[in-house]
Amino acid sequence: MSEITAYKCQACGYVMYPSHYRCLHCGNREFDEIAPSERGKLLTYTEIWNLPWGIDERSRVIGVVEFDNGVKAMGLLKTDAPKLGMKLAAGWEPVRVIGGEEVYGLVFAPVK
Numbered sequence: 491m492s493e494i495t496a497y498k499c500q501a502c503g504y505v506m507y508p509s510h511y512r513c514l515h516c517g518n519r520e521f522d523e524i525a526p527s528e529r530g531k532l533l534t535y536t537e538i539w540n541l542p543w544g545i546d547e548r549s550r551v552i553g554v555v556e557f558d559n560g561v562k563a564m565g566l567l568k569t570d571a572p573k574l575g576m577k578l579a580a581g582w583e584p585v586r587v588i589g590g591e592e593v594y595g596l597v598f599a600p601v602k
């Protein structure tokens with residue numbers, strides 16, 4: 491199951507994730523909701539060592555993934571060996587705890 495929704499501008503076709511009030515390309519305010527395909531490839535990544543409170547790991551790898559339909563999104567990578575272009579499957583999982591509540595975010599795991 492995927493709860494990821496991206497927004498496609500009805501005027502110019504520009505795809506945004508997450509949503510914005512106006513199209514970042516043409517300023518239009520009418521959008522169609524589309525569901526990104528759940529697989530994509532890794533475009534770029536970075537490892538973060540200074541993590542906020544509420545995260546137990548010593549470091550995390552954050553990546554930008556391009557889905558098969560062209561939507562790009564940033565999320566947590568569940569791998570210790572990220573490689574550019576690697577195939578990933580998207581999920582929606584708790585990524586940290588703030589004030590006792592789980593906060594959900596995009597998570598990407600390598601496709602085996």
Ligand SMILES: [Zn+2]
Pocket residue numbers: 499500501502503504513514515516517518
């Ligand atoms: Zn537009």
